[in-house]
Amino acid sequence: MDWVNAIVQGILLGGLYALFAAGLSLIFGVMRLVNIAHGDLIVLAAFLGLTVTTTLGINPLFAIVIVAPLMGLIGYGLQRVVLNRTLGDDILPPLLVTFGLSVIIQNGLLEIYSADPQKMSAGAIETASLNLPGGLNIGVLPLLMFITAVAVIGSLQWIFYRSAWGRAFRATSDNQDIAQLMGLNKSHVFGLAMALALVVVAIAGIFLGVRTSFDPSAGPGRLIFGFEAVIIGGLGNLWGTLIGGIILGICQNIGAQINPGWQLLAGHLAFLVILAVRPRGLFPRIDG
Amino acid sequence: MPLLELKNLTKSYGAITVADDLSYEVAEGDALGVIGPNGAGKTSMFNLITGTVAAASGDVYFKDQCITGMSAPARCRAGISRSFQVPQPFGAMSVFENVLVAATQGAGESGQAADDLCLDVLDRTGLLKRANVAAGGLTLLERKRLELARALGARPSLLLLDEIAGGLTEQECRSLIETINDVRASGVTIIWIEHVVHALLAVVDRLIVIDFGKKIAEGEPQTIMESKAVQEIYLGIEVDA
DSSP: OHHHHHHHHHHHHHHHHHHHHHHHHHHHHHHOOOOTTHHHHHHHHHHHHHHHHHHHTOOHHHHHHHHHHHHHHHHHHHIIIIIHHHOSSOSHHHHHHHHHHHHHHHHHHHHHHOSSOBOOOOGGGGTOEEEETTTEEEEHHHHHHHHHHHHHHHHHHHHHHHSHHHHHHHHHHHOHHHHHHTTOOHHHHHHHHHHHHHHHHHHHHHHHHHHSOBOGGGHHHHHHHHHHHHHHHOTTOHHHHHHHHHHHHHHHHHHHHHOGGGHHHHHHHHHHHHHHHOTTOSSOOOOO | OOSEEEEEEEEEETTEEEEEEEEEEEOTTOEEEEEOOTTSSHHHHHHHHHTSSOOSEEEEEETTEEOTTOOHHHHHHHTEEEOOSSOOOOTTSBHHHHHHHIIIIISOOOHHHHHHHHHHHHHHTTOGGGTTSBGGGOOHHHHHHHHHHHHHHTOOSEEEEESTTTTOOHHHHHHHHHHHHHHHHTTOEEEEEOSOHHHHHTTOSEEEEEETTEEEEEEOHHHHHHSHHIIIIISOOOOOO
8 A cells, every 4th residue: 555655645746846847848848948047946936935925924825826926027037138148059058047047046045045944834734635545645735736737737738839929939939030020029938938937936936845845955956856857758748747747756756665765766767767768758749 | 102112221241242232112002023143132132121130231211210220020010021932831830820920929910800810811822721731731832822821911011022933833823923913902012032033024013133232223024124234144144235
């Protein structure tokens, strides 16, 4: 039963990893930008959530209402003021600049919030669980995270393939120059894409801060999980990213079941195996 | 007042001059043909008009407004759109969606109005039956038609066509000419670069000849085609004085 339990918890944990990864996947898909600061932006969102929660005295899950639009604005501004200038034929400048951004965010957070680990308390929901037949326990909070992840991926998928925004994203991603001549301002389109990605980051950050303790240096670790989920699922495929997150979560929990020290190692090993066997991921997007 | 006016446009890439003190006007409702040898700067001229490339000096006026400093997307929204010599559809998107991008972003339509505009344009360009096909799977003629449809989707007042008849069979060419004449009849001003001269002559009422970025002749199509300058420079025929 422990094994079944480990797998179920792994699936639910995978939802959180998919939330880490979705924004990364979106940004890479639209503008071929690998955002090294993605994990730090998740941690930034968690700290913003902490500030909102302590200032207003509200449940961190409701802080999303404030943090998500705030992160969206930060994303739009960041893209227009900094990142758009780095985009071009060379992929090195955006890598270097987002790496620098990662250092700046970490040190900025350290300066403001200190290195002490923080945690947001969501109250009774954190310990609430559903008892299923067969001795299976499903935490309400992990379940909520998983459902949110599915809803977020579904919404992104809808935006991408059914809305005017999504058409603008896909057209710009396909051919920037032609899109410009169709009346699309690419700086604005990229700004909107980053805003959307950081709204997802905000949701991920709040859940991270409710689920575990976090500190200013927690970003790069989240980035790795996000990367692994994206690569396992296949670049440019959002549902694939969700499956990638789930596989990562299951492998980590099975590793932990064998030996508590093997949790992260098992996840990385699974990632390496998939990278070796299917370098383009399990569900690569078929380009038309 | 002319719809479009180029004033002393100059642009070069190193030693290669693609626009050399280029000036001309296009009146509203006009159809202007552009001919000249390969590498003469015809497509570069389109890049200068659409704003993809900035001129080194000189100005572009559109609807009495200087648009020299305007970005390419803003010029598209102002009413200038173009087709490309080598069709470049958004391959993974459907034909309808390709046009919809232009209709929502270029023409600024949304909802039902945008859909109606797309359907109308697809109908006029003969692509209605292919609306839901991925643009990557179209034939050459269909791709050329999609270039035209996408340009029309932005609801331009000035349409720039870049060798849209090239590579088509005689019959395909005839049906395309018919479509372009329809577009013109609807009040759209056209500038058309074309090597297939008979197609060009079936539509335009004025011709300019460009070589080394310079306008070397301008006037009635028949007069221009018979002129010594064109026969020497463009057609490569030695003409005795």
